[in-house]
Amino acid sequence: MSEDDALWRRLVFPPDYRNPTPAARYHLTVIGAGPAGLLTAIAAAGLGARVALIERHAMGGDCLNVGCVPSKTLLAGAAGGLTFASAMQRVRAVRASIARHDSVERYCGAGVDVFLGQGSFSSAHEIGVAGATLRTRRTVIATGARAYIPPLPGLGEIAPLTNETVFDLTEQPRRLAVLGAGPVGCELAQAFARLGTQVELLELGPQILPQDEPDAAQWVAEALVRDGVRLRLGARVTGAARTSAGKVLMLADGTAVAADEVLVAAGRARNVEDLALPRAGVRVDSQAGIAVDARLRTSHPHIYAAGDVCAALQFTHAADAQARIAVRNALFPWGARADALVIPWCTYTRPELAHVGATSRQLQQAGRAFDRYRVEFG
Incomplete structure (x- = not known):
């Protein structure tokens, strides 16, 4: 293992970390420490809530560890003429340098009780992790998604x-x-x-x-x-x-x-299998993920979801926007809504392809009239 990878692992899943003794009851427990979970946890703690954050794999989720950060770094290295070895070395160095922002140490310092291990519901207000039971008033599920492997013979x-x-x-x-x-x-x-x-x-x-x-x-x-x-x-x-x-x-x-x-x-598969969601009364679909309403509430009124585990558009910035809504609704009676979000996205090929709003295909399927304009740049 390289020095950069060793540093990265120490920051996002330190092998010598010991989970804290759980508080008597948490205002909010967050399951999953990807972009949605991290923002939810640190925002709630900043508002004075007692917060528990559970992560089974690595703090930072896909974006830091196996998504946005390494892929965009590799793209930049390839575009800059680096060799494969140099490009991959740079990927590991950049990931390690950013990892401290999502680290266990940082979140503990922000007042969040971080628990490493698989979290699963015992009931709607009790979550088990690494032999401990966390009692919580509200929960946000932000367990994300993983790469889908098609069931092809021999794959x-x-x-x-x-x-x-x-x-x-x-x-x-x-x-x-x-x-x-x-x-x-x-x-x-x-x-x-x-x-x-x-x-x-x-x-x-x-x-x-x-x-x-x-x-x-x-x-x-x-x-x-x-x-x-x-x-x-x-x-x-x-x-x-x-x-x-x-x-x-x-x-x-x-x-x-x-x-x-x-x-x-x-494609992607939602990370829902090990949560024991039926014990909490949370409905889930194998394709669409956890069912939520416009306020990101699940079928249980005290449990919310945010990010790739429930979102139709699985992007880091979409998870960020949903987290801001989920934490407001979980802690305050403000009724923030996610159904009015307009979410752009970009594919970072060369040339890049950016998109916002409905496509012509979607408009045609909806029977909505539209005009098409083309403008040349450069």
């Missing part, structure tokens, strides 16, 4: 990479197959291609970035091709296997795509 056996493991690579793959051309797939495909890896990007649909405008997505597709990415659109993967050629993806048309590594970027 699990080839040990595919995801955004959660790709930044652990110490050797550059000569060939990389990327399954899924959403933002994660496109960003990492372009980064690895610019670093010199032969990349094939497979997408089931007719365009990359299917949630964005087709014309804009096409400009990004052309840039990927110029950088050496081979696009396979309309590619239905039916299975995977290890062969003498490497890790192989089999397509419905009989094509076999061989690579040294396979990166799965095929």
